[in-house]
Amino acid sequence: MLKAYYHLLLRDLRLALRNRHELANPLIFFVLVVTLFPLAVTPTPEALRMMAPGVIWVSALLAVLLSLDRLFKTDYDDGSLDQLMLSPNPLMILVLAKVSAHWLLTGLPLVIIAPLLGLFMSLPMEAVSVLIYSLLLGTPVLSLVGAIGVSLTVAVNRGGVLLSLIILPLYIPILIFGANAVDVASDGLPVTGQLLFLGAVLALALSLAPLATSVALRITASR
Amino acid sequence: MSPAPKITPMFEIQSLECVRDDRLLFSDLSFSVAESEVLQIEGSNGSGKTSLLRILCGLRQAEAGQVLWRGELITSNREDYYANMVYIGHLPCIKGDLTVMENVRSLLDTRSLSLSNAEIEVALTKVGLATYDDVPGKALSSGQRRRILLAFVELSQAKLWVLDEPLTALDVQGVALMESMILEHREAGGSVIFTTHHGMQLDCEMSSVRLGQKTSTKTVTKAAV
Secondary structure (H helix, E strand, C coil), rough: HHHHHHHHHHHHHHHHHHCCCHHHHHHHHHHHHHHHHHHHHHCCCHHHHHHHHHHHHHEEEEHHHHHHHHHCHHHHHHHHHHHHHHHCHHHHHHHHHHHHHHHHHHHHHHHHHEEEEEEECCCHHHHHHHHHHHHCCCCCHHHHHHHHHHHHHHHCCCCCHHHHHHHHHHHHHHHHHHHHHHHHCCCCCCCCHHHHHHHHHHHHHHHHHHHHHHHHHHHHHCC | CCCCCCCCCEEEEEEEEEEECCEEEEEEEEHHHHHCEEEEEEECCCHHHHHHHHCCCCCCCCEEEEEEECCCCCCCCHHHHHHHEEEECCCCCCCCCCCCCHHHHHHHCCCCCCCHHHHHHHHHCCCCCCCCCEEEHHCCCCHHHHHHHHHHHCCCCCCEEEECCCCCCCCCCHHHHHHHHHHHHHHHEEEEEEEEECCCCCCCCCCCCCCCCCCCEEEEEECCC
C-alpha cells in the first residue's frame, strides 16, 4: 500500500519534471501578482505592510486554484484514471499520492518563495516567519480540498467556473485565518490560535478529503 | 449453458440492467464465465457493450442487478477482484512524457506488481516493441500504444481479462498476436470477456452474448477445426 503511494507520487513528480513550463506557471503567477501590486497603489512601507498578508494569501490561493485543473485532467483524458480505480489498493491512498505530488509541485514552491515576497512587501521579520508557517499549514489544505472539487468536475468540459464555485467557499476560512495570522503577527501579537486552527483544519482535510475525493471519482467514472 | 447448481462460477452477473440517457440498453442480463472460458459480447454500435464492460469491472454502476466474483459482490470484494481482473478500454492509458518501459511500469505499479526489467522486456519483445524501451510514449503510433497495453495485460497476472475493442488500431500481425495471447491465456486457465467489430479467428470453444435484442442469450460455438 505504501509502495503504491510512493510509486504513484514518483510517477507524478517525474511527469511534472518533464513538463517544466507547466510546473512554473503557478509560481510565476504568484510572483507576478505580488510584485505588480505595489506598482498599482501608493507604495509607502506602511500601506504595503498593511496589505501584504491579504495580497500574498489571495495570490497563493488563486495560484493553487489555477493549477488544480491538471490534478486529474490528463489521467482522466488518457484513461489512466480508470486503471487507478481498478487498482487492488485503496483509491484513497492513490488519491493522497496524487494530492501530495500536487502540493510538492505547487504549494511547496509558493511557501519557499513567499518569505522573499513578504520582505518585498516590507513585512517585519516575525511576520515573515508566521507567513511561512501559515502557508505551510494552509496550502496542503488548498490542494486536498481542491481535489474534491476537481474530481467532481473533471468530466465536465470547461469546468473551471464550476470548480471555483464549488471550492472557493471552502477556501475562505483558510484565507481568513491564514491572512489574519500574518496580519496579527506584524502587529507583534501572539498567533498561536490562528496557527492551531489551520493545523486542525489540515488534520481534518488530511483524513476526510481523500475519502471524499475517491467517492467523487467513482461517481465521475460511472457517468 | 446448463445451470450448474452448488458450484460457484468464477465470475457471474445476475439480472443486470443498464440505462443510458433515459434509454434502456439492456435489462435482466445474466450470464456466468467459468475458468478457461472465452466470451464475446456482440452487438451493434450503441447497444451498450462498453457500458456493460464498465459495469463488469465496477467502474460503472448498473441500474439493477449484481456482479459477482467467486460468489461475492465485487463492491465488497474489491481487493481480490481487482488483483485478478485486468481491463483495457478505448483510451490508451499511455503518458507521452514517459518512456515505454516507464509506461508499462506505472501501469503495473497500480496493480502493485514489481517485475524485473528483464521480465518486462520479454513481454515487450513479445508484442513487437523490443527496441522501444527508451522511446517516449508520444513518439509511438496508436497501434504501438495499443501494443503497450497488450504487454501490460500479459504481465498483469490477472485471471480474468476484460478487453474492450482490443483490436483497435492493430495491424494484421497485431491481431494475430492478440488471438494467440487469448488462446495462451485460456490454456493457462484464464478467462476473457471481449468485444470487437473485427473478425477474431479464435481456434477454440467460444461463447457469445448478443446485446440489443429482447432477450440476450448466451450461445456456445465450438471451434472450427
